[in-house]
């Protein structure tokens with residue numbers, strides 16, 4: 001444990017450019033956050049506005065009252081290395097870190113293992129649940145060192161985008177969950193809790209075992225798909241167009257998955273803010289779909305109010321500056337489908353998610369009985385407890401809970417995001433609301449799969465909670 005005591009003499013003064021402003025901050029770099037790491041990625045960087053070391057008040061915060069923002073760099077469930085305001089190599093949220101420092105936050109960036117990592121023997125070391133175990137271990141380290149690290153450990157806010165948004169959401173939902181204790185103990189994690197105060201999640205790619213069905217509920221009937229193939233070259237992502245049309249067999253699978261989603265959704269017993277049940281009929285229509293239309297119409301209305309022409313997408317009826325109606329099918333048709341069927345639990349085990357659910361010696365596994373039944377390759381099904389444990393929704397569906405769920409949530413999923421269905425963040429937000437938690441959820445207009453695009457609003461939200 002002594003090994004995990006933070007040595008605050010290691011802070012050194014650095015300066016980064018924030019627009020035309022220079023931001024001075026103290027940085028403590030490359031700090032191991034577990035006693036028995038399995039990989040060098042398991043280290044974190046701490047950044048503190050320099051003024052706090054001279055007793056300054058910044059934006060109403062002081063050294064020990066400043067919120068602690070913990071952004072991750074996880075994308076595609078790949079390794080998410082610790083980040084740095086001067087980092088220019090993908091993946092990085094350097095701009096977020098600098099903006100947060102300028103705003104008076106303490107920023108702690110922990111490196112998290114990802115699905116492609118192997119050790120010297122060639123064994124995989126970053127398959128699920130490694131990403132969340134590492135994030136929990138990092139939070140435990142920060143809490144165990146509360147007296148030595150500036151910032152308020154009662155105001156830890158995690159942030160991430162896509163798979164990183166899922167990581168953030170899972171942190172909020174699974175605070176102190178028993179499932180992860182053995183893995184945390186094996187790493188020699190610090191003795192502390194890992195529940196957090198607030199979640200910021202952009203387009204969280206989560207609820208993976210229900211994401212295929214949700215995708216077909218949304219896109220069934222749209223048979224052409226369009227996406228970009230991503231590749232890494234010299235620290236930069238490159239994108240090449242990739243498209244296709246669903247086969248007849250895929251179209252049939254789509255129809256089955258759509259029906260499965262209706263059963264799943266109705267089984268969640270969600271309710272709207274007015275207390276009415278959120279359900280779907282046999283055709284996939286009903287109050288839950290109406291809620292989706294409401295969220296999209298609200299996105300359109302904000303665009304209209306900002307002087308933006310919403311007819312970039314089909315389906316909107318606008319009169320006298322009011323979005324009066326939305327034909328959801330027309331909207332989705334103009335948005336287009338991105339992924340083939342199944343969208344996540346790919347039948348050839350070639351998706352990032354099947355890779356996430358591999359194990360030490362298995363590159364990829366299925367994580368739905370549906371894909372296992374229809375697989376095109378020799379494949380195993382990942383353990384049910386593991387699949388459930390890395391899904392934030394699991395914890396929110398439990399009626400009794402002895403764990404700690406974050407009380408505050410800000411979830412953003414672009415109205416032009418096709419990486420997962422709108423239903424997925426909607427279910428998350430609704431379950432949280434139905435538990436009486438504080439949820440700020442919206443679909444920002446014409447926003448594709450991305451994050452950190454509204455930092456002023458994110459920081460205003462954090463300030464309302466922490467100042």
Ligand code: DHB
Nearest residue numbers: 075076077162163205419
């Ligand atoms: C991410 C995007 C995806 O479409 C997906 O299936 C998994 C992860 C991402 O950007 O992290």
